[in-house]
Amino acid sequence: MASTVLTPSDCSSPSHSNIITPRIRLPSVKPHKQFLIWASILLIFTVFFDTNIMAQSSFKQYLRSLRWTPLPVGVGLTLIAFQQYRHTRKREAARLGQLQPSDCLAEQWEVEAYKLLPLRYFSRAWGWMTNLELPEWSRRSVLGLYVKSFGCNMNEAEVEDLNKYTCLGDLFRRSLKAGVRPVDISAEVVSPADGKVLAFGTVDKGHLEQIKGVTYPLRRFFGPNCWTFGGPTLVEKDTDECYQNTCVTNPKNDLYQCIIYLAPGDYHRFHSSANWNxxxxRHFPGELLSVNPSIAAWINDLFVLNERACYMGHWKHGFFSMTAVGATNVGSIKVHCDEELITNQRKWRKEDFTDKHFDKSSAFSRGTEFGEFNLGSTIVLVFEAPKGTKVCVEPGQKVKVGQALFRIPETFVGKTSLERVSSGPQM
Structure with missing residues (x-):
């Protein structure tokens, strides 16, 4: 910007007494318009980057070798929104048979760009905000807005009056009235949480199903097996299928899995799914990416990347495990039998994890409260059961705590004669 500077001698001169210094002014642009301009530039660059430059494998390798730096939140969210739009179109094309499901997954550079967002710091800030005490006069309006936005059923809550909740975090972690979540005694494995079933069934060749058409390896999700016999388990070959065999103690059994996604409006405490010890x-302090079903269908190995607390043990049929997976704004995971667990730490090392062996095994029965999330997230069940175990749910079905997930044939403890005949999906 250029400007004219007048000295005192110039100002005293008659020839300059009536001269006004001209100033160049740039047109003012409102902040939201500036954001739209930069977002448009970023989108144009992304399209060019994806269609032209990223086609060169050598340039891809060069980019992966660079040291990444954090992106501004607004730029990163714009990039995610654009990539999610492209992903939605690809999924629709795959549904019509125009693309293969594998073509809908995010590329490695897209995942790395997503991981650049300061989601861990954002989650810590969100946790701090949700624990701020609200003035009593504002609780009904602030908390009521959240209840209406996410469809929380306060009639089931032990405390229905919103004025009794001092902060938003108390509402997240609300307890329920006694008896509103009866446990189905006809099923040996029941739902640990309120949520939506994303995947279920047997583990196939050492791979778990993240969502329909997207899988991830069991050995990367659990890490080295050092819990089966109290030490590292030796396998004949370092393969996913051999790793699966280390989790099965009885050759007559299969390894089963079930994934339940907790939405923000769901009940945020989780319970024991079976009678087990x-x-x-094992705690993995990983990323805090979103576990929304649309993201789970876009990012491969999502549950392997995210922070998670895996609890292993045994039940009468062999191996049993329940894993609480963290997500964006869900950095806080609390487990009642494990006070040493600290999640969402400021600093952590990639591919690092911490183990804990319980001196005395903690026994849990079906429906017993196990822990809580600060906001909705995901529970992953992996367990050993006899072959032919019946699944009692369907893909995308909403389930409640204590609802039947799996029934084992020829185990009729607590069943009525009608339940023995009809063992189909519980709707």
Whole structure:
């Protein structure tokens, strides 16, 4: 910007007494318009980057070798929104048979760009905000807005009056009235939480199903097996299928899995799914990416990347495990039998994890409260059961705590004669 500077001698001169210094002014642009301009530039660059430059494998390798730096939140969210739009179109094309499901997954550079967002710091800030005490006069309006936005059923809550909740975090972690979540005694494995079933069934060749058409390896999700016999388990070959065999103690059994996604409006405490004993815990301080079903269908190995607390033990049929997976704004995971667990730490090392062996195994029965999330997230069940175990749910079905997930044939403890005949999905 250029400007004219007048000295005192110039100002005293008659020839300059009536001269006004001209100033160049740039047109003012409102902040939201500036954001739209930069977002448009970023989108144009992304399209060019994806269609032209990223086609060169050597340039891809060069980019992966660079040291990444954090992106501004607004730029990163714009990039995610654009990539999610492209992903939605690809999923629709795959549904019509125009693309293969594998073509809908995010590329490695897209995942790395997503991981650049300061989601861990954002989650810590969100946790701090949700624990701020609200003035009593504002609780009904602030908390009521959240209840209406996410469809929380306060009629089931032990405390229905919103004025009794001092902060938003108390509402997240609300307890329920006694008896509103009866446990189905006809099923040996029941739902640990309120949520939506994303995947279920047997583990296939050492791979778990993240969502329909997207899988991830069991050995990367659990890490080295050092809990089965109290030490590292030796396998004949370092393969996913051999790793699966280390989790099965009885050759007559299969390894089963079930994934339940907790939405923000759901009940945020989780309970024990079966009668079992916890003997071991492994904590992975990973990323805090979103576990929304749309993101789970876009990012491969999502649950392997995210922070998680895996609890292993045994039940009467063999191996049993329940894993609480963290997500964006869900950095806080609390487990009642494990006070040493600290999640969402400021600093952590990639591919690092901590183990804990329980001196005395903690026994849990079906429906017993196990822990809580600060906001909705995901529970992953992996357990050993006899072959032919019946699944009692369907894909995308909403389930409640204590609802039947799996029934084992020829185990009729607590069943009525009608339930023995009809063992189909519980709707």
């Amino acid at each position: 916890v003997t071991f815990r």
